Amino acid sequence: MSLVRIALRFATMKALKGRTIAEDRVRDSEIGPLDEIDTDAPAPIIIIFTDEATLEVPRRDLLSQRGSHALVIETAITSRMKNKPGAWEIPLTDAGMELSLEVIDREINVALMDPTNEWAEIWRRFATPAGKSERRRGASAGRDGVRTAGSQLVLPVELVKDPVPGEPLSELWETFFTMAEAEADLAPVVPLLRSLAAGAGGLSSFEGVRAAYGLTRLEAKAMQIEPAAANEAAPAISSVVLDEAANGDGQAAVAADVEGDEVPA
Amino acid sequence: MADPWASRLSRLDEAIDKHFAERLRVLPRAPAAGEYSADQVDPDRAEFEVQGRLHIGRGQADLGGDGTRMWSTKILVGEAMAEISDARMPAGFEFRKGDRIEALDRGINFVVETADPHEQGLVVVKLSRAS
Numbered sequence: 001m002s003l004v005r006i007a008l009r010f011a012t013m014k015a016l017k018g019r020t021i022a023e024d025r026v027r028d029s030e031i032g033p034l035d036e037i038d039t040d041a042p043a044p045i046i047i048i049f050t051d052e053a054t055l056e057v058p059r060r061d062l063l064s065q066r067g068s069h070a071l072v073i074e075t076a077i078t079s080r081m082k083n084k085p086g087a088w089e090i091p092l093t094d095a096g097m098e099l100s101l102e103v104i105d106r107e108i109n110v111a112l113m114d115p116t117n118e119w120a121e122i123w124r125r126f127a128t129p130a131g132k133s134e135r136r137r138g139a140s141a142g143r144d145g146v147r148t149a150g151s152q153l154v155l156p157v158e159l160v161k162d163p164v165p166g167e168p169l170s171e172l173w174e175t176f177f178t179m180a181e182a183e184a185d186l187a188p189v190v191p192l193l194r195s196l197a198a199g200a201g202g203l204s205s206f207e208g209v210r211a212a213y214g215l216t217r218l219e220a221k222a223m224q225i226e227p228a229a230a231n232e233a234a235p236a237i238s239s240v241v242l243d244e245a246a247n248g249d250g251q252a253a254v255a256a257d258v259e260g261d262e263v264p265a
Numbered sequence: 266m267a268d269p270w271a272s273r274l275s276r277l278d279e280a281i282d283k284h285f286a287e288r289l290r291v292l293p294r295a296p297a298a299g300e301y302s303a304d305q306v307d308p309d310r311a312e313f314e315v316q317g318r319l320h321i322g323r324g325q326a327d328l329g330g331d332g333t334r335m336w337s338t339k340i341l342v343g344e345a346m347a348e349i350s351d352a353r354m355p356a357g358f359e360f361r362k363g364d365r366i367e368a369l370d371r372g373i374n375f376v377v378e379t380a381d382p383h384e385q386g387l388v389v390v391k392l393s394r395a396s
Contacts, residue, residue, distance in 0.1 A: 032339065033325040034328075034340050034341065035341055042396060049337045072337060074328060074336060074338045076328050076338055076340060078394075079376065079393050079394055080394045080395065080396055082396035083303075083396075090301065091301060091302060091303040091304075092395075092396070093297065093300055093301065093302075093303075093304075094300070095301060096300065096301050099301065136329065136335065136336075138328050138336060144322075144326055144342035145321070145322060145344045145345040145392065145393055145394055146341070146342045147376075148326075148328060148330075148340055150328035150329055150336065150338065152329065152335070
């Protein structure tokens with residue numbers, strides 16, 4: 001699970017609502033089949049997915065979202081939909097459906113780049129498109145009883161890191177949560193997301209650093225980011241060897257055996 | 266002398282219709298003025314009601330089309346077909362792609378995709394759902 005992918009879907013959905021001829025029919029991860037007839041306004045629908053990602057995990061930093069996340073925006077038009085005067089008047093001919101898809105694609109791009117769109121601003125702060133995007137066109141000519149036209153935009157994006165539990169939320173995350181709380185459809189899940197972002201708490205600043213990078217205690221100690229425990233005894237040195245012959249430049253090599261776990265290189 | 270096989274087939278169709286046929290309204294449409302215009306009522310062919318058997322399948326398919334499996338969005342689909350006895354059809358009427366059929370008792374609208382008038386004693390019309 002990734003908080004930033006959830007945030008990305010929310011921001012994408014909100015940035016697109018009301019900005020295209022799909023109007024407010026922008027949905028998050030619809031799994032079941034669309035039943036556009038059951039809606040009040042059977043018209044084009046946009047659905048947002050973030051199902052796939054290829055990530056690099058820098059050592060144990062599982063909260064790092066470094067890598068490529070596929071933001072998938074699919075648009076569906078079917079012959080069961082109905083033109084709406086003043087909003088969507090392109091007829092449901094084959095050419096008309098294709099035109100509607102192209103119009104929506106353009107509207108999506110414009111909406112996500114719109115400097116006056118506050119959710120698009122959040123989207124831009126969370127995500128940076130990187131790599132080649134793909135656009136696929138799908139269609140069915142009525143053989144299965146419904147003529148459909150679909151557009152699929154796969155946009156590879158790089159995302160910011162997930163919040164580290166115990167660390168104060170960054171201004172970006174705080175702004176995102178505040179905006180999500182103000183949205184009736186998102187507000188119910190914001191407390192859960194906030195608690196996941198905040199974690200259980202009670203971490204010292206040193207432990208916070210370890211949590212941020214998934215460091216073992218010894219790794220942290222080796223990097224001198226772990227305070228010595230008050231009652232911790234100094235490491236026992238069992239032997240020190242000077243080997244003047246080891247280096248040709250006359251400098252001695254020093255090897256010390258320190259009792260305890262080995263610090264990884 | 267009437268073909269006894271055709272006569273039997275006709276009686277069989279009637280018997281099946283009695284149980285399975287429903288009211289269909291056929292709305293002939295004229296080609297649109299262009300690819301970006303809506304179709305229009307065909308002034309040369311009058312609309313009519315007829316009893317016919319409607320078959321509607323149920324299923325779901327990938328929005329991308331048959332077998333693509335690269336899309337996340339699924340849509341409800343279902344093959345649809347109307348079978349209308351020749352004897353019930355107005356004389357000389359031929360379905361054309363784009364004509365509309367309303368299933369009056371179900372409140373579902375269809376567009377004619379293809380029509381096959383060559384089935385013995387039946388007109389078989391392949392349909393897609395319309396708004």
